[in-house]
Amino acid sequence: MSRNTCIKIREIFSKQKTDVFRNKRMLLMFLIFPILTIFYLLIERDGIQASGMMFMVMNVVMPPITLLASAVSEEREKGTLRSLIFAGIKPIEFFVGVGLCMGMFNFASTCIIGIILGNGDGAGLILATAGIAIICSMLFGTTLGLYTKNQVNVAPSSATLSMLLGISAVLGSANEKVYKVTRFFYTQVTMDIFLENEISRGQFLILFTNFLFFLILFILIYLRRNKAD
Amino acid sequence: MIEIENVSKKYADKVAVNNVTFSVEEGEIFGLLGPSGAGKTSLIKIITTQIKHDTGHIKVMGKRIEKWKAEDNVKLGIMTEGFGLYDRLTCCENIRFYERIFQLPENTGSKLIEEVGLADAMDKRVSELSKGMRQRLSFVRAIINSPQLLFLDEPTSDLDPISTERIHEIIKMLRKQGTTVFLSTHDMSEATKLCDKIGLLNHGGLIEYGDPHILCTGYNSENMITIIDKKGVSRTIENRPENAGMFCEYFKNNNVISIKSSEMNLEQLFIKLTSEKGGTNE
Numbered sequence: 001m002s003r004n005t006c007i008k009i010r011e012i013f014s015k016q017k018t019d020v021f022r023n024k025r026m027l028l029m030f031l032i033f034p035i036l037t038i039f040y041l042l043i044e045r046d047g048i049q050a051s052g053m054m055f056m057v058m059n060v061v062m063p064p065i066t067l068l069a070s071a072v073s074e075e076r077e078k079g080t081l082r083s084l085i086f087a088g089i090k091p092i093e094f095f096v097g098v099g100l101c102m103g104m105f106n107f108a109s110t111c112i113i114g115i116i117l118g119n120g121d122g123a124g125l126i127l128a129t130a131g132i133a134i135i136c137s138m139l140f141g142t143t144l145g146l147y148t149k150n151q152v153n154v155a156p157s158s159a160t161l162s163m164l165l166g167i168s169a170v171l172g173s174a175n176e177k178v179y180k181v182t183r184f185f186y187t188q189v190t191m192d193i194f195l196e197n198e199i200s201r202g203q204f205l206i207l208f209t210n211f212l213f214f215l216i217l218f219i220l221i222y223l224r225r226n227k228a229d
Numbered sequence: 230m231i232e233i234e235n236v237s238k239k240y241a242d243k244v245a246v247n248n249v250t251f252s253v254e255e256g257e258i259f260g261l262l263g264p265s266g267a268g269k270t271s272l273i274k275i276i277t278t279q280i281k282h283d284t285g286h287i288k289v290m291g292k293r294i295e296k297w298k299a300e301d302n303v304k305l306g307i308m309t310e311g312f313g314l315y316d317r318l319t320c321c322e323n324i325r326f327y328e329r330i331f332q333l334p335e336n337t338g339s340k341l342i343e344e345v346g347l348a349d350a351m352d353k354r355v356s357e358l359s360k361g362m363r364q365r366l367s368f369v370r371a372i373i374n375s376p377q378l379l380f381l382d383e384p385t386s387d388l389d390p391i392s393t394e395r396i397h398e399i400i401k402m403l404r405k406q407g408t409t410v411f412l413s414t415h416d417m418s419e420a421t422k423l424c425d426k427i428g429l430l431n432h433g434g435l436i437e438y439g440d441p442h443i444l445c446t447g448y449n450s451e452n453m454i455t456i457i458d459k460k461g462v463s464r465t466i467e468n469r470p471e472n473a474g475m476f477c478e479y480f481k482n483n484n485v486i487s488i489k490s491s492e493m494n495l496e497q498l499f500i501k502l503t504s505e506k507g508g509t510n511e
Contacts (some may be wrong), residue, residue: 004332010331015315015322022354023316079311082279083370085328087305 008089016071020105029067030211033059041116052117053194054173056110058166060130061187062147062177064106064137065144065162066155071098072145073154090221099138106134122197131201132207133190137162139214143221186210230255231276232379235283238433240273245271246282247419247433253426258400260420260441262495262505263430269413270310272430273380276411279305290378305333306376306408308384312367316356320347320366323355324373331374341369345395360387368396372403375414379403382413397423417496427495431503445493448501457487 020026033055040051052108075081075094084094110130141158148154169191172182182188189203189210231253236247246268253259261355263269276287287294290304292438305389314323324338330375345365355366364387372379381400385393400410402422414420420427421441429437437444456479457463466472468490479485493501 007332008330011326015318015326018322019315077311078316079309079313080315081310082311083307083313084330085304085306086277086305087374090293091332094375125472154426217253 001139005093008093009097009100011122012084012089012094016098016101020101026067026070029063030109030135034116035062035115037113049117050195053111053191054170056113056126056130057119057133057169057187057191057196059110060106060133060164060190061137061166061169063109063132064102064182065141065165066158067142067153068099068102068121068138068141069148070151070160071102072142073148073151074091077146077150095142099135099142103131103134103138106138107131110134125197125199126194129190129193133186134209136186136210136214137165137178139218140165143214143218146218146221146225230257230290231259232286232288233276234286236272236273236275236282236287238268238280238282240426245435246275248285249430249433249435250285251435251438253409253411255409256404256407257425258404258412258423260424260427261411261430262415262417262420262427262499263411265415267430267503268433269430270382271433273382273411273413277305277380302344303374306371306374306379306410307382308367309370309382313370314355314363314364314366319352319354320358321351323366324369327370327373331400333373338369338373341399344399345369346392354463361389361392364388365392365396368399372399372408375403375406376408378409378411380411380413381456383415384412385414385416385419393419398434417494417499421495429499429502436502437498443493445495445498446497448493453490455489456485457489458484459486 014136020030024153037052040055041048042049072081075084081094085091107127107130111127114126140161144158144161145154148157165185165187168178168182168185169187172185172188173177173191173195179188183192184206185206189206193199233252234250236246236249237244249268249272252368254341261269261272271280274281276289276294278294288302289297292301315326318326321339324342325335328338339351342348347362347365347369350362355363358366364384368381368384371381384400385396388396397419400412400479404410410423412420415473424441426439427437427441427444428435452468452469453465454476455463455465456476464511466475
């Protein structure tokens, strides 16, 4: 990676960070699941691990999908993405800069949930799995942001889809029939790894396949869009 | 700087750009005029590689646009309809961001912000700015990298006369420094004042192209001159050598308070051509 590319990614990262801190709704979205975990812990100590893991799964699915979709869509709608491209920024530099920043915020809030739950066992595996899940969610969110026409359209679609993905893991854990389908989703695998603190070869393959699927989907949608869009 | 040859673009069954041919020389200000929906924005998007044309050839800075790369974009400055600014960042932060992206010396943008009269709004968020202020900030963003080729789409449409004058002065200064300016505007006085050449687009086709003053004289078919004397009486005389005596008579008696030519201004020419011609480029 050239020095020039690093500078551009750093600047986009820094711009995005300022933008997140000034956007209260975005900040709240990053903090909602840690807040819910604390709230749950205060009212019910029993079963906090399972409920906490559920919040953790929700946290690595919903905020990255909705916020990335909204951020990309806003940049397209306001013409800032076009301005960046005419400033010599390659689309990959933009997506990496924005993704790193949003991923960092999301990863930090996931760590906060982990700290609240206070169970250090298998923290490495949990955080690595959370990282992969966040990347999958961000790829999906970015794809939605590129696919939908504007911010008005992106909000309902990203909220619905992220909720479906998040809740599917919760439902799958509670119902065997649902599990037969949801076990192929990265959200379900993430939930399983969080609860069991171990990963099988099959689960790793499912995570990897999900990642590839979202990456290919992103590339296909990106190629369908031209610069004017 | 820009060579456009037989370029056409169609959206479904609507022709956006119809067989357009013209060129823009280095260091000149070219004005693209035309009514709404004439194809101006489509043409700008084609030249700036945002959309692909169906037929024809385009060269920008001697390079076929098919071979245009992302890195080449840094030679361009573009100010388009959407302002391309970050609402939650301040004026200063927006411009500093681009300063760092272009790796320019610090304060390059601050000087420009002062020049367009936004010094007092430096620390205001873009969301708090008026439309005119955003437009000026967007102009600064477009010229911050001292582009070789600058595309301006309606740069002064929301500005007051003083701010418009400031922007015009900066555009003229940029031309002096060698920047080629491609200006799309509805403001005919702006085009007359700034442009070395204009192209008049209608229904996707180029219906006139050339020096705006020469174009206006070219359409002066009546060739009449109206003189108003001190008593307020006006007299219209045909501009012919035989009538020279009559003109001299007026001036000798120091009687003239106003002289008007039947030559059209650009606005009248624009209305005449866009209402008359169907929009072909032949």
